[in-house]
Amino acid sequence: MLTLRSLRAVLGGRPVLHGIDAVARAGRVTAIIGPNGSGKTTLLRAIAGDLPHSGSVAIDGAEVARLKPWDLAARRAVLPQATTLAFPFTVAEVVRLGLTAGPHAGRSELVEPALAEVDLPGFGPRLYQELSGGQQARVQLARVRVQVWDPVVAGRPCWLILDEPVAALDIAHQLAVMRVLRRYADAGGGVVMVLHDLNLAAMAADEVWLLHEGRLLAAGSPAEVIGGAELARAYGCPLTANRPAPPGATFVLPHALWAGAA
Amino acid sequence: MVALEATAVLPGDRSGAARRTTLILAVLLLAACLASLSHGATGVNPGRLLAAWWAGEPLAERDRLILWEIRLPRLLTGLFVGASLAVGGAVMQGLFRNPLADPGLVGVGAGAGLGAVTAIVLGGLAPAWVASLLGWHLVPVAAFAGGWISTLILYRISTRAGRTSVATMLLAGIALGALAGAATGVLVYLADDRQLRDLTFWGLGSLSGASWAKVTAAVPIMALALAAAPFLARGLNGLALGEAAAHHIGLPVQRVKAAAILTVAAATGAAVAIAGGIGFVGIVVPHLLRLACGPDHRFLLVNAGLLGAALLLMADLVARSIVAPAELPIGIVTAVLGAPVFLWILLRRRGVVDL
Ligand SMILES: Nc1ncnc2c1ncn2[C@@H]1O[C@H](COP(=O)(O)OP(=O)(O)OP(=O)(O)O)[C@@H](O)[C@H]1O
Ligand SMILES: [Mg+2]
Numbered sequence: 002m003l004t005l006r007s008l009r010a011v012l013g014g015r016p017v018l019h020g021i022d023a024v025a026r027a028g029r030v031t032a033i034i035g036p037n038g039s040g041k042t043t044l045l046r047a048i049a050g051d052l053p054h055s056g057s058v059a060i061d062g063a064e065v066a067r068l069k070p071w072d073l074a075a076r077r078a079v080l081p082q083a084t085t086l087a088f089p090f091t092v093a094e095v096v097r098l099g100l101t102a103g104p105h106a107g108r109s110e111l112v113e114p115a116l117a118e119v120d121l122p123g124f125g126p127r128l129y130q131e132l133s134g135g136q137q138a139r140v141q142l143a144r145v146r147v148q149v150w151d152p153v154v155a156g157r158p159c160w161l162i163l164d165e166p167v168a169a170l171d172i173a174h175q176l177a178v179m180r181v182l183r184r185y186a187d188a189g190g191g192v193v194m195v196l197h198d199l200n201l202a203a204m205a206a207d208e209v210w211l212l213h214e215g216r217l218l219a220a221g222s223p224a225e226v227i228g229g230a231e232l233a234r235a236y237g238c239p240l241t242a243n244r245p246a247p248p249g250a251t252f253v254l255p256h257a258l259w260a261g262a263a
Numbered sequence: 264m265v266a267l268e269a270t271a272v273l274p275g276d277r278s279g280a281a282r283r284t285t286l287i288l289a290v291l292l293l294a295a296c297l298a299s300l301s302h303g304a305t306g307v308n309p310g311r312l313l314a315a316w317w318a319g320e321p322l323a324e325r326d327r328l329i330l331w332e333i334r335l336p337r338l339l340t341g342l343f344v345g346a347s348l349a350v351g352g353a354v355m356q357g358l359f360r361n362p363l364a365d366p367g368l369v370g371v372g373a374g375a376g377l378g379a380v381t382a383i384v385l386g387g388l389a390p391a392w393v394a395s396l397l398g399w400h401l402v403p404v405a406a407f408a409g410g411w412i413s414t415l416i417l418y419r420i421s422t423r424a425g426r427t428s429v430a431t432m433l434l435a436g437i438a439l440g441a442l443a444g445a446a447t448g449v450l451v452y453l454a455d456d457r458q459l460r461d462l463t464f465w466g467l468g469s470l471s472g473a474s475w476a477k478v479t480a481a482v483p484i485m486a487l488a489l490a491a492a493p494f495l496a497r498g499l500n501g502l503a504l505g506e507a508a509a510h511h512i513g514l515p516v517q518r519v520k521a522a523a524i525l526t527v528a529a530a531t532g533a534a535v536a537i538a539g540g541i542g543f544v545g546i547v548v549p550h551l552l553r554l555a556c557g558p559d560h561r562f563l564l565v566n567a568g569l570l571g572a573a574l575l576l577m578a579d580l581v582a583r584s585i586v587a588p589a590e591l592p593i594g595i596v597t598a599v600l601g602a603p604v605f606l607w608i609l610l611r612r613r614g615v616v617d618l
Binding site: 046049050051069070071073074075078079081084085086087088089090091092093094095097098099101102103106109110112113123124125126127148 | 273277357360361362497500501502503504505507508511512514515516557558559
């Protein structure tokens with residue numbers, strides 16, 4: 002269980018999070034939505050243990066601010082909103098960086114399955130810097146996945162903390178990644194991610210947190226939050242949630258989401 | 264079959280090539296050492312001496328003197344200075360996440376030089392216990408301190424929120440180097456005759472003044488830095504992803520950075536103290552090795568030590584040979600070899616360096 006209590010954070014002298022209380026459960030997929038600048042990344046950084054904050058952030062009872070980096074690495078893996086790479090590493094070498102610490106440290110046999118999971122089988126020898134943006138994003142996802150490969154370790158859930166994991170991906174790969182995360186949660190792991198695509202959040206999440214100006218405006222099931230009145234208020238533009246496609250509009254809805262696996 | 268599959272290497276893993284490179288470089292270094300010991304104005308040849316010793320003939324006093332008092336200190340100086348410059352460069356590039364970060368280029372060498380000159384000119388003002396505690400080590404330790412302070416300042420200036428700006432780093436390095444150079448100039452101006460002799464003794468861009476006194480003063484510091492470097496490898500690999508991600512994968516980032524800065528300062532400071540500024544080894548050696556077997560610091564740091572040492576010994580041979588019986592400052596040789604490589608890196612990476 003991931004517990005946030007009266008979480009406040011200040012960045013560059015400006016308060017960014019104004020007291021957030023929320024709980025995310027292992028075994029479920031939690032999506033954080035909200036407009037640009039509402040504090041989603043800041044919230045994830047606080048959860049990841051990167052950010053000085055007041056209040057409390059606890060992963061399964063352990064305060065993140067008090068855990069050593071290698072203990073944190075054993076409980077959660079983090080995908081930042083953007084990652085740069087300094088030197089010409091191969092894809093395999095990048096993914097293996099996820100095996101620096103944590104429960105599977107050094108188990109390089111996990112690299113290939115992790116690459117296959119993000120649909121990059123055999124990409125190990127390629128130079129990371131010579132991949133497309135979306136491919137690089139998937140390599141980073143594989144790097145994050147290997148760190149907490151097993152969803153549950155010694156009876157304790159592991160967590161994937163992801164900031165816009167599919168922002169650079171095409172629609173098929175977005176869905177493929179969502180399937181991976183669903184399987185992770187179904188196997189007992191925890192998933193907390195920032196998403197901008199409300200339709201994807203509605204399809205993929207069990208629980209949605211709506212952030213607005215550093216406050217948690219709503220939290221609950223996708224139907225409650227994305228179908229609720231706060232959504233339009235948060236984004237400051239008229240929004241209608243539709244169950245069947247709206248008449249006369251072009252509407253792309255991917256089919257066979259979780260039913261038709263792979 | 265099963266056993267074969269279990270030991271099959273991970274595709275994209277270049278550690279096999281890196282290990283073979285280590286072996287080749289070790290042989291190359293050994294050859295460079297023998298060449299360095301054999302080469303000189305007199306025809307003293309270690310092979311012949313070894314054969315003579317084996318046959319039970321006594322060693323001529325003259326031969327013993329030349330080998331022991333002239334060539335061996337020079338060999339050790341070249342070996343450790345070369346390894347320290349290359350490893351210091353590789354660690355600094357890892358820390359700054361940039362292949363252009365070279366201690367000599369970004370003012371750290373100048374800072375170390377200022378430390379050394381300060382110790383020589385103003386060392387008399389230090390409390391007696393400091394002088395007696397450090398003794399011969401005072402100059403290299405001061406150079407280490409100068410290098411450390413300039414690396415700290417440079418890192419503070421050029422890194423914001425875990426990101427290093429290449430432009431800021433290079434420009435700040437130029438300014439820091441100029442400042443340290445100016446201060447060094449003032450101190451040299453203030454120096455009296457005895458201090459000037461000391462300044463000459465510690466040498467400027469040359470291995471020609473190698474002596475046991477300098478070797479015993481500086482080599483322990485360089486040896487410490489070289490021994491510490493491999494322990495930084497995991498941390499520097501992680502830092503390639505940026506500071507935040509390095510923390511996410513479980514690394515104690517602040518500790519890694521502090522240790523890397525100390526290592527750079529020790530390697531650069533001690534090398535500058537006994538050989539002066541020798542440019543480009545720190546940038547060319549790691550770059551060539553990254554091209555050959557990838558940027559994994561677990562192999563890069565060891566290989567850089569070996570190649571740096573071999574390269575400097577060979578550059579020293581060139582410096583001693585081409586204008587014999589005089590000799591060229593070794594810094595000229597490394598610049599002639601290294602500056603074009605540096606420009607080549609710049610050209611290839613222009614997009615990355617663009618501000
Ligand atoms: N380093 C910083 N210093 C000062 N203010 C910051 C800093 N980083 C973010 N902020 C501010 O904090 C607020 C929240 O930023 P945050 O990055 O959490 O937004 P976000 O919800 O992730 O937005 P986006 O959808 O654009 O990624 C913004 O108003 C931003 O300007
Ligand atoms: Mg964000």
